[in-house]
Amino acid sequence: MEIFQDVVCPVCGCLCDDIEVSVENNKIVKARNACAMGTTKFLNYNNDRIPSPMIKNNGVQKPVSLEECIEKTAEILVKAKYPLIYGLSLSSVESVKVAIELTEEVGGVLDNQTSVCHGPGVQGIHDIGESTGSLGEIRHRADLIIAWGANLQEAHPRHMERYSYTSKGRYRNGKEDRNLIVIDVRETLTAKAADKFIQIEQGKDFEFINALRTALRLEQIQKDKVAGVPVEEIEKLAEVLRSCEFGVIFFGQGVTQVNGKGRNIDGLFSLTRDLNSWTKFLIMPARGHFNVAGVNQVATWQTGFPYAIDLSRGYPWYNPGETTIIDIIRRGESDATLVVGSDPIAHFPPAISKRLINTPLISIDPAHSMTTMVSDVVIPSSFAGIEYEGLAYRMDGLCLPLKKLVKEPDNTMSDEKVLKMILAKVRELKKVN
Ligand code: SF4
Numbered sequence: 001m002e003i004f005q006d007v008v009c010p011v012c013g014c015l016c017d018d019i020e021v022s023v024e025n026n027k028i029v030k031a032r033n034a035c036a037m038g039t040t041k042f043l044n045y046n047n048d049r050i051p052s053p054m055i056k057n058n059g060v061q062k063p064v065s066l067e068e069c070i071e072k073t074a075e076i077l078v079k080a081k082y083p084l085i086y087g088l089s090l091s092s093v094e095s096v097k098v099a100i101e102l103t104e105e106v107g108g109v110l111d112n113q114t115s116v117c118h119g120p121g122v123q124g125i126h127d128i129g130e131s132t133g134s135l136g137e138i139r140h141r142a143d144l145i146i147a148w149g150a151n152l153q154e155a156h157p158r159h160m161e162r163y164s165y166t167s168k169g170r171y172r173n174g175k176e177d178r179n180l181i182v183i184d185v186r187e188t189l190t191a192k193a194a195d196k197f198i199q200i201e202q203g204k205d206f207e208f209i210n211a212l213r214t215a216l217r218l219e220q221i222q223k224d225k226v227a228g229v230p231v232e233e234i235e236k237l238a239e240v241l242r243s244c245e246f247g248v249i250f251f252g253q254g255v256t257q258v259n260g261k262g263r264n265i266d267g268l269f270s271l272t273r274d275l276n277s278w279t280k281f282l283i284m285p286a287r288g289h290f291n292v293a294g295v296n297q298v299a300t301w302q303t304g305f306p307y308a309i310d311l312s313r314g315y316p317w318y319n320p321g322e323t324t325i326i327d328i329i330r331r332g333e334s335d336a337t338l339v340v341g342s343d344p345i346a347h348f349p350p351a352i353s354k355r356l357i358n359t360p361l362i363s364i365d366p367a368h369s370m371t372t373m374v375s376d377v378v379i380p381s382s383f384a385g386i387e388y389e390g391l392a393y394r395m396d397g398l399c400l401p402l403k404k405l406v407k408e409p410d411n412t413m414s415d416e417k418v419l420k421m422i423l424a425k426v427r428e429l430k431k432v433n
Helices: 036-044 066-079 093-106 119-127 135-141 189-193 205-216 231-243 261-275 292-303 325-330 350-356 370-374 415-432
Strands: 002-007 019-024 027-032 054-057 060-063 084-087 109-111 144-148 179-184 196-199 246-251 280-285 337-340 361-365 377-380 390-393 399-402
Touching (some): 027 036, 066 415, 084 093, 084 325, 109 325, 144 231, 179 189, 205 261, 246 261, 292 390, 337 415, 361 415
Parallel strands (some): 084 109, 144 246, 179 196, 337 361
16 A cells, blocks of 8 residues: 555645545555545546547547547647637646647647636736735635635535635634635525625626725715615625735635626725725635646746637737637637547537537547547546646645656556647648648
């Protein structure tokens, strides 16, 4: 039995780095400290693997060699005028770097899950600026935690225990020294655990944020209720926010993907900025996939832009709403798509998924998904943080090392290696042509 200490969990944006993993005969048998989500991945990642590289022939996927798949993928990408490369939130930083190089080489667009989850939050950084910090700082100092449209308890099960509400820091002794306020449209498990739950009406976040900013400035709100919440309650909330020593807002897709989207985020970032006139206040997105933040980080170093990067002009161009994957597919502009570790067919609107399969579709993925099932080329890969090592970025922007715990199956390799092989073949074909 081999025991790995301080393993980083490759599931959600918390990237808990205290997991103890026991491995027996190249099989993970125990994952101490991991939550139910983490344990499920560590113990069951190997279920439903793609057994072999495959190419679709007369509508049926048939096993072929890896080399054939690489060649076919390179041919599709070289032939395409405007290919898309999408996903990578479950890949390492190193894989993302190669994907960007490949996108540049084929003159396409690189996008990731950010464009359908926390994109508005990323744009809020451009529009307003972000007052932020590390989860460690929050753990040691925060006495007020706000979860806004974010169900921390279910989406990031150890967030409160390790970094926020119940965590024990240097200056805060857990729950007794902190206040958790949940602002949401429904009573989630996080809301049930909170000191205070403020239920607002669906789609009224923007109004509520503005009312709160008004109350914060000690100005009068000319209504009895805003977003279904009595004005006296909003004024009391403003007072709680003003009088804390160190506050933080964690926001989720309950803010970024509802009516108002980017306007909600501009409002929340502005609210945080306003609060810093009174006290210390941070804001942070509760990011989902374990390395979705890493894609934004790497893309920003490499191209200057965090996602939806169009490299077809010979220089990077970024315009969410125009260069985001769903918009490109909706306009019928793309003519091939390479998906890395993602399942857009299951998650995109049906009309977009339908269009996606009208052009050549390639999947690099360790396990079966709806997208791999309809792909023209399927390349099996290994799992980052279990079968290959690399780096990933936590939701607060801290970079952590992922470990290799077990050997990958014989016919698979990391998506970084697969992408490098495709890139080399693309360069070879371009030279010949
Ligand atoms: S909270 Fe997230 S990162 Fe931590 S153990 Fe659970 S799934 Fe893994």
